[in-house]
Structure formats: structure tokens, C-alpha cells
Amino acid sequence: MTTPPSPFANRRYHFSGVGGSGMSPLALLAASLGADVTGSDRNHDRGVELPIFIHLARGGVRLVPQDGSAVHAGLDAVVYSTAVERSNPDFRTAEDVGVTLVRRGSFLASIAAARRAVAVAGTSGKSTVTAMIAHVFERCGLDPSFMGGGAAVDLPGAIPPGSLRLGASDWFVVETDESDGSVAEFAPAIAVLTNLSRDHKEVEETARNFGRLLAQTKNAVVLHVGDPPLQTVEIPAGLRVLRVAVEGHATWAEPEWVARRIALTPTSVSFDLEGVRVTVPFPGRLTVENALHAVVTGVAAGIPLERAAAAMADFAGVRRRLERIGEANGVDVFDDFAHNPVKIAAALEALRPKGALWVYYQPHGYGPTKFFADALVETFRTGLRPGDHLLLAPIYDAGGTADRSIHSEDLIARLDAPGLDATVPATRDVAAASLLAAKPGDRIVVMGARDDTLPLFARRIAAELAARASSQVSPSPSR
Numbered sequence: 001m002t003t004p005p006s007p008f009a010n011r012r013y014h015f016s017g018v019g020g021s022g023m024s025p026l027a028l029l030a031a032s033l034g035a036d037v038t039g040s041d042r043n044h045d046r047g048v049e050l051p052i053f054i055h056l057a058r059g060g061v062r063l064v065p066q067d068g069s070a071v072h073a074g075l076d077a078v079v080y081s082t083a084v085e086r087s088n089p090d091f092r093t094a095e096d097v098g099v100t101l102v103r104r105g106s107f108l109a110s111i112a113a114a115r116r117a118v119a120v121a122g123t124s125g126k127s128t129v130t131a132m133i134a135h136v137f138e139r140c141g142l143d144p145s146f147m148g149g150g151a152a153v154d155l156p157g158a159i160p161p162g163s164l165r166l167g168a169s170d171w172f173v174v175e176t177d178e179s180d181g182s183v184a185e186f187a188p189a190i191a192v193l194t195n196l197s198r199d200h201k202e203v204e205e206t207a208r209n210f211g212r213l214l215a216q217t218k219n220a221v222v223l224h225v226g227d228p229p230l231q232t233v234e235i236p237a238g239l240r241v242l243r244v245a246v247e248g249h250a251t252w253a254e255p256e257w258v259a260r261r262i263a264l265t266p267t268s269v270s271f272d273l274e275g276v277r278v279t280v281p282f283p284g285r286l287t288v289e290n291a292l293h294a295v296v297t298g299v300a301a302g303i304p305l306e307r308a309a310a311a312m313a314d315f316a317g318v319r320r321r322l323e324r325i326g327e328a329n330g331v332d333v334f335d336d337f338a339h340n341p342v343k344i345a346a347a348l349e350a351l352r353p354k355g356a357l358w359v360y361y362q363p364h365g366y367g368p369t370k371f372f373a374d375a376l377v378e379t380f381r382t383g384l385r386p387g388d389h390l391l392l393a394p395i396y397d398a399g400g401t402a403d404r405s406i407h408s409e410d411l412i413a414r415l416d417a418p419g420l421d422a423t424v425p426a427t428r429d430v431a432a433a434s435l436l437a438a439k440p441g442d443r444i445v446v447m448g449a450r451d452d453t454l455p456l457f458a459r460r461i462a463a464e465l466a467a468r469a470s471s472q473v474s475p476s477p478s479r
Contacts, residue, residue, distance in 0.1 A: 008111070009034030014070050016090035017081035018061065019043050019452060021337075022104055022149050022177065024052050025164040026079070029111065029147060031060040032159070032166055040066035040090055042399070043452060050452050055160045068093030077102045082180045083398060083450065105182025108147065108174065112186055115145065115172035118297060119186040119217075121210055122194030122224075123178060124342045125290050129194055130175040131155065131318045132294035137171060139311035140303045144171035150337065153323075154316035162319065171301070176213070181205075184212035190300050191217040192293055196229035197342045198375075207232040214239060220300045222293055225253040242300055244292050246271075246285075257299075259292045266353070278309045282317060284350025291315075320455060322350055326462030329469035330440025335458035339364045339449035341375035347445065348383035355441030357384065360431055360457075362393035362448035363411075366402040369395050373406065377414045386419025391431050394424065396451045428457055435461050436468060 008030055015027040018039025031037040039061045044053055053063060064070040068089035071078055078094040081104050085091070094101050112119065120130045127150035134146035134155055144167045146155065151162030158165040176183040178201065191213055196206060211234035214221055219240060224230060226245035231252040235241060245255035247262065259271040259278075262285075269287045270279040273295060280291045291312050298308030317323060320337040327333070338347040344361070351357060359380075363369040369376070380390055392408040408424045415422050425431035435444050446458035 010036075011076045012036040012074060013038075013077055013079055014075055014090065015039040015061070015079045016066065016088060017041060017084045018056060018063070019050060019052050020081045020083060021163070022175075023079075023081045024056060025147050025159075026104060026108055027056060027061045028059040028159055028164050029166075030079075030107075032164075033111075038062045038064050038070045040064050040070060042066055048453065052161060052452070059159060066090055071097065071099055073097050073099065075099045077107070079104055079107045082177075085399075085401070087401065103180050103182055105177040105180050106185055108177075109182055109185040109187075112172055112174050112188065116170045117186065117188035118144075118171065118173045118190045118192065118301070119176050119183075119188035119213065120174070120192045120194070120293075121176045121178060121183050121213055122192075123197045123206065124340075124346065125194050125286055126175045127337070128287075128290045128318050128321050129192060129293050130173055132290055132312070132315055133192070133297045134165065134173040135315050136294055136298040136303065136308050136311045137173060137301065138165075138167075139314075140298065140307050142171050142301065142303070143167040143169045144173050145169075146173045148173075148175045148318070149177075150318040150321055152316070152318055178206050178209060181209050184209040186213055187216035187218065188213075189217070189219045190297060191221040192297055193221060193223050193230055193233065194289070194293055195224060195227040195342075196233070197340075203229050203232070211235075222297050222300055224289065224293065225251045225255050226289075228252060240300075242296050244296050246288055246292065257292065257296045259288050262288055264288075273309060274305060276305055276309045278312050280312050280315055282315070282322060282350075284322065284346060286346040286350065322347065325458045326466065328462065328465035329472075330442075331438045331465055332443045333458060333462040333465065334443065334445040335455050336445055336447050337449055338447045339368070341372055341379040344376070344447065345379050345383050347447065348379075351443050351445055353441060353443040355439060355443070356387045356389060358389045358391070358435055358438050358442060358444040359384070360391045360393065360435065360444070360446045362451055362454060363395040363408060364449040364451070365398060366395055366404050366406060369408075369411075370403070370406045373411065377411055380411075380420075380422075381415055381417045384417065384420050386417075388420055389434070390415075390420060390422040391434060392422065392424050393428075393431065393448070396448065398450060432457075432461060432464065436464060438465070 019041035071093040130148040146165040226249040
């Protein structure tokens with residue numbers, strides 16, 4: 001098998017917002033396919049030292065200021081993320097000089113069109129499912145390319161930090177984006193619909209875009225019929241449908257593939273699928289759903305069920321998806337990308353410890369916080385228990401012209417959860433001091449999406465807990 005010819009060789013692109021989790025692998029992919037690539041990012045301009053900037057430079061992406069200076073008439077396009085506002089200098093300059101502006105998702109769809117794509121869509125769990133499918137394909141000899149919104153921890157052949165892999169076959173496992181509607185631009189061999197909820201857009205609009213995706217899907221769709229809102233997605237006649245569900249969950253259509261005899265532990269899940277046992281070394285009911293989608297997608301691609309199921313036993317996870325950062329003195333520290341109510345609820349369920357749960361959550365923007373305010377309050381009220389601790393950071397401010405009339409204090413004031421310790425720490429130093437009070441058996445999780453410094457904060461907490469535990473060990477008496 002040979003890699004399909006690239007339509008991007010010798011072309012020139014500028015990526016605005018290149019440090020983002022969806023933008024960075026796409027810039028690396030374009031560079032790997034022979035394009036001349038520059039990238040700008042406000043965090044780079046601010047002097048924030050993030051590992052992704054090192055990976056981009058090593059991958060051939062030239063980092064430049066986000067001041068419009070890299071945008072010129074010789075570019076084939078400026079690729080931008082949904083986080084880039086029209087007032088951004090790169091955006092304004094592109095409009096002034098007539099350079100084509102392309103959304104990140106649209107650019108990715110154009111690359112996927114030249115391959116046999118597996119397009120993963122949904123409003124929760126996409127990054128994990130995409131990485132799981134790539135893992136199954138790789139373990140079973142299909143040698144896929146892969147691009148996900150999160151970095152796979154141990155996918156052989158992945159380009160650091162792990163959200164991109166270039167395989168020798170024409171299989172391309174890719175995470176789509178419903179937030180900008182570009183999911184409707186993909187025409188994959190196999191589509192995967194994991195779930196549907198109110199997220200970046202209202203359910204009705206996202207359902208229509210999912211329907212457009214299926215209308216362009218060539219071979220099959222893996223469809224979660226245990227998710228009620230997905231019932232509203234129009235399925236074209238003649239498309240092969242592999243219906244999946246978890247035993248005990250209400251379904252709106254008869255599933256052919258059901259996860260049965262589910263066993264949950266604090267560190268793993270396992271279940272039966274058509275008499276084959278599937279084990280995944282990660283906790284939580286959402287892990288069961290994610291693995292179910294991945295294994296059945298493998299079957300849709302022609303992999304025997306037994307081989308696809310066995311591949312899940314050594315899945316190493318995705319960065320910032322229930323990622324265990326460290327442990328000290330009986331306290332586990334996790335880093336998680338959860339940012340909307342559905343994702344937060346799933347993380348709280350999976351992480352439920354013997355002791356207390358310490359949650360440091362940073363709302364990822366004023367618009368999303370206002371959009372989800374009621375659901376966020378309800379999620380924390382029902383998902384946390386007396387004795388737990390919620391540290392709600394100030395809302396992440398990405399600049400621009402956002403309406404800043406809502407604050408984290410507004411959410412705390414509405415919680416009304418007896419026994420729950422809920423505060424808004426003024427600084428991360430204050431938050432760190434609070435988190436270091438965790439006791440053996442407790443679990444700490446740092447949650448949030450857009451702020452790329454959150455993983456560094458999680459690692460800082462783990463390191464300081466370890467240092468404190470080390471200092472409390474009494475030295476052996478001299479002899």
C-alpha cells in the first residue's frame with residue numbers, strides 16, 4: 001500500500017491560532033504533506049512557553065507574530081480556528097489583500113476527501129473514540145493515518161505530541177468539528193455518530209449537519225441508538241447502519257451490537273460484545289460507550305471482532321482525557337478537557353473516589369459560560385457531594401469583544417449545595433494551596449478547554465504533592 005498523492009505539495013498556508021488542539025496537528029499535517037507553513041498564536045506572542053510550539057517548530061511550521069505580517073498575496077490560504085475573531089490582524093490582513101480564508105474544519109475535510117476516511121462525529125467523547133479507532137486499526141495491521149483533537153498517548157508512528165499520524169494505507173481516521181458546521185463537509189467511507197447534545201450549537205442545527213454528513217457517507221455508519229437526540233438525525237436509505245447501545249439504556253431502535261455484563265472499577269471497564277470480552281484500562285461508563293464505538297467501527301472496516309476487541313486491552317488513552325498525571329501520598333491527580341455539562345458529568349462519574357473529589361474548573365469563555373450557565377450549575381450540584389471541593393477559576397478571557405457580564409462568582413452563588421466547599425480562587429497560587437490539602441484517598445482533577453496552561457498547572461499540583469509527601473518521610477536513623 002502506498003500513501004495517496006498529496007494535493008498540498010508546494011502550496012503555502014498560514015495558520016492563525018496554530019497552538020490550538022485542533023489547529024496544531026493540521027498545520028503539522030500540511031507541512032508533512034509538503035506545504036510551506038507558517039503559524040501564529042497569541043500565546044506565542046505573549047511569551048507563554050508551551051510544548052506544542054516546540055513540536056510545531058520541529059515539524060517544519062515557522063512560528064511568526066500574530067500581527068498580520070505573515071499574510072501576503074502569495075499565500076494559497078489563511079487557515080483559521082473558530083477561536084480567531086474577525087478583528088484578529090491575520091484575519092483583517094487576509095481580507096485586505098484578498099487571500100482566501102478557510103476554516104480549520106473545511107481544510108481538514110479537503111484533505112480527508114482524498115482518502116478512505118473514518119469521520120467521527122458527536123458532542124462528547126470524539127477525541128477518545130477517534131484515538132481508539134486509530135489504535136484498533138494500527139494494532140490490526142491497517143496502518144491508518146490519524147488526526148484527532150487530542151494527543152494519543154502511545155499510538156505507534158504518531159508525530160509528537162501525538163494527535164497526528166501518517167500511515168501507509170489510504171485509511172484516515174479523523175475527528176470532525178460540529179462547532180463550525182464543517183462536519184457536514186466530510187464525505188467519509190465510514191461515519192461514527194457517538195451522541196448529540198446542546199453544545200456549540202442547538203441540537204436541531206447539529207442534527208441537520210449530522211444528517212448532511214450521513215448523506216455523503218459512502219459505506220456505513222456506526223450509530224449510537226442509546227442516545228435519544230440522535231433519533232432526530234436523518235439516515236439516508238441504502239446506507240449500512242451498525243446500531244450500538246449499552247445494555248440497560250433506553251434505545252430508540254433495535255441495536256445489533258450491545259455492550260453487556262459491564263464491570264466498572266476505579267481504573268478500568270470491561271464488557272461483553274457478542275460473546276467477546278472487551279477490557280479497557282480506563283474508568284467510567286463513557287469509556288464503555290467509547291470502546292463500543294471503536295470496536296464496532298473496526299468490524300465495519302473488515303476487522304474480525306475478536307481482534308478489534310483484543311486491541312483495546314492496551315489502549316493508553318488521550319492527553320487531557322481523564323489523564324492521570326501522578327499520585328502522591330494516596331492522592332491521584334488528573335487532567336481533563338471537560339468543558340461542557342455532559343463532559344463534566346461524565347468525568348465526575350468516572351473519577352468518583354473513596355474520599356473527596358477536588359475539582360479545579362476553568363470556564364472556557366464568556367459566551368459558552370452564559371450559554372451553559374443553568375446546566376453547569378445543575379451538573380455541579382448533582383455531580384458533587386458533601387465533602388467535595390469545587391474551585392471555579394475566573395472565566396478564561398481570550399480577548400476580543402466578548403460580553404463579559406457573567407462571572408464565575410455568579411455560578412457559585414447559584415449552587416446552593418449543602419456540604420459542598422465551592423469557591424472562586426483569586427489566583428492559581430491560591431488554588432494550588434487549597435488543592436494541596438487533599439488527603440489520602442482523594443482525587444484532584446484540573447478541568448478546562450481553551451487555556452493551554454491548564455496541563456502545566458495539573459503537573460505543578462502533582463509535583464508539589466510529591467515534594468510534600470517526600471519531605472514528610474522521616475530519614476532513617478544513622479547507625
